[in-house]
Amino acid sequence: MKIKSLTPIIWTKDIQSTTTFYKKLGFKIVEENEDLVWTCMQNGEIEINIANPEAAPDFKNPNFTGTFYFNVENADEAWEKLKDNKVVYEIETFDWGMKEFAIEDNNGYILQFGEAVEFDYEIE
Numbered sequence: 142m143k144i145k146s147l148t149p150i151i152w153t154k155d156i157q158s159t160t161t162f163y164k165k166l167g168f169k170i171v172e173e174n175e176d177l178v179w180t181c182m183q184n185g186e187i188e189i190n191i192a193n194p195e196a197a198p199d200f201k202n203p204n205f206t207g208t209f210y211f212n213v214e215n216a217d218e219a220w221e222k223l224k225d226n227k228v229v230y231e232i233e234t235f236d237w238g239m240k241e242f243a244i245e246d247n248n249g250y251i252l253q254f255g256e257a258v259e260f261d262y263e264i265e
Contacts, residue, residue: 150190152203153248156180159191162247165222166211187211208243208251216240216256223254234258 153159160170160180168182168189178193194200213219220232220242229243229251241255 146186146188148188148190149209150192151205151248151250152192152194152200154193154200155247156191156193158247163189163191166252203248203250205250208253210253210255213254213256216242216254216258219254219256229253 151159156178160168160182163182164170166184168184168187170180171183171188172181173179178195180191182189182191216232217240223244224231224242227245229245232240232242234240238258239255240258241253243251243253246252
């Protein structure tokens, strides 16, 4: 089986606020259906669908036990642009050679942003 892509569908009670948030990340609306209360957004090859879960009467708040991880070209630039959001952890270079940080979107979903960096492992 060859998987060609993965498109998360995130639930929100407020599609307008959510699309506004993701526009700040460089996503653009490529398709929307007001009758189905659904929007498709894209940034390059990355696609996210945003939906109001009207069909799920027990829906109270969005929850997701993982994170959405975005590989970016420049983590410092992304941090400067996004650090005014609710920060999960500030930008840091980790021992595994990634410079990354995490924020929450307007629904509480955790978004991580990382850039592969050269890392000098000291041998003792």
